[in-house]
Amino acid sequence: MSTHVLLIDALNLIRRIYAVDSSHKHLTDEQIINSAHQRVMNATNKLLKLSQATHAIAVFDGDKSWRYTYYENYKQNRNEMPTALKSALSTFKQGFNDAGIMSFSPEQDEADDIIATLATKISGQNISCTIISTDKGFLPLLDQHISIYDYFSQKFITPVDIKDKFNLPIDKLVEFWALAGDNTNDIPGVKGIGKKTALTILTENASVESALASDNLPDKIKIKLTNSISDFITAKVLVTLRTDINLGFSLKQLRVKLS
Numbered sequence: 185m186s187t188h189v190l191l192i193d194a195l196n197l198i199r200r201i202y203a204v205d206s207s208h209k210h211l212t213d214e215q216i217i218n219s220a221h222q223r224v225m226n227a228t229n230k231l232l233k234l235s236q237a238t239h240a241i242a243v244f245d246g247d248k249s250w251r252y253t254y255y256e257n258y259k260q261n262r263n264e265m266p267t268a269l270k271s272a273l274s275t276f277k278q279g280f281n282d283a284g285i286m287s288f289s290p291e292q293d294e295a296d297d298i299i300a301t302l303a304t305k306i307s308g309q310n311i312s313c314t315i316i317s318t319d320k321g322f323l324p325l326l327d328q329h330i331s332i333y334d335y336f337s338q339k340f341i342t343p344v345d346i347k348d349k350f351n352l353p354i355d356k357l358v359e360f361w362a363l364a365g366d367n368t369n370d371i372p373g374v375k376g377i378g379k380k381t382a383l384t385i386l387t388e389n390a391s392v393e394s395a396l397a398s399d400n401l402p403d404k405i406k407i408k409l410t411n412s413i414s415d416f417i418t419a420k421v422l423v424t425l426r427t428d429i430n431l432g433f434s435l436k437q438l439r440v441k442l443s
Contacts, residue, residue, distance in 0.1 A: 189306050189438060190237035191299045192285070193317035194244045195265075198224055198276055200318070200336060202269050213268040221275055227335055228283045232440065234333075235314045239438035242280040243298045244273070246290035251422055258422065260370050284441035286433075293429055296321055300425035303330045306435070321425055324357050356386045362420035363392065373419050374412045381405060392416060 202220040205211070211219070232240065251258045277287040290298055299315055300322070306313045307329035314331040315322050322332055323346055332341040343354060352360055363382035365373025377385075385405065389395035396409055409416065 187238050187311050188236055189302070189311065189313035189435070190231060190235045190240035190285075190440075191302055191313055191315045192228070192231070192240070192242040192280075193295055193299060193315065193319060193322075194242040194276070194280070194287070195295065196317045196319055197227060197335060198273075199265070199269070201227070202266070206266065217268060217272045217275065220269075221272070221279055224276060225279050225283060228280065228285065231316055231333075231335065232283070232285075237314070237440055239435060240285040240440050241302070241438050242277075242285050242287050243295040243302075244277070244287070244289040245295045246292040249292055249294045249297070251294070255371070255418060255422055257370055262370070286438050288433075290429075293426075297426040297429050298431070300325060301427050301429040301431060304427040306330075311435075320357075321423065324354055325425070326354055351383055352386055356391075358420060358424055359392050360386055361423040362416055365419065366423055369422070371419050371422050372415065374409060374416050376408045376412075377405070385409075 198220065201223050202216070205216045205219045205223070208216070228242075231237075277289070280287040288298065296319060299317075303313050303315060303322075303325055307327060310329060312329050312331070314333050315325070316333050316335055318334050318336060323341065326332055326341065326343065326346070333339070334341060346352075346354055346357070350357060350360065360379075360382050361371075361373070363374050363377050363385065364379045365371055373382075385392065385395050385401070388400065389398055392409065395401050396406065401409075
């Protein structure tokens, strides 16, 4: 069997499943946690079978990452994790371990950066991997060795899906989010430039840098970009996943432990 690595964005999977179970008001907190835990484990087993993974890891978020220091308003409006769920995370972590999957909780780094680092390193060795997440931030990583699977839509994300949704190729997504902003994470982007203008800029130009150097860029837009270039740079840094995190473990340690 060829090597294939399953990279699970743990809280993305857990929180979405928990949100459905917690909508059933007749259940106690304990019942909700038990139901969510069972459904997460069922999902994990399905994903292992679907991917035929030889190696796997479920990555959790650490405490405040570098992004909170770099930009103080990062995720300022994000809802806090429910107390009952936060208190039960160790149960979910043990569940992944029981399924033969390494559970990893960094001290400070976000799961997205850990997974991006892993995926990039794995792809660089010509080994295939599958990221399990609905987070759009992973989309720029998609390549011949990196797949992205949406468990809730039960489908692999393709370049065609991305083009249909954003009307842009994969390599322009980061600059698009940096221009238009990312409301999910409270990243404002460039003042006065929304999605429509950002799309126009990147459709007609190879990049923001080339747009600024172009004589065809309308003066009104050029002035907005020039005056807010520092905001664009800040946003671009924030929406770009890091691929250089020091992991402290090897691929060999991620081998699935069959029961």
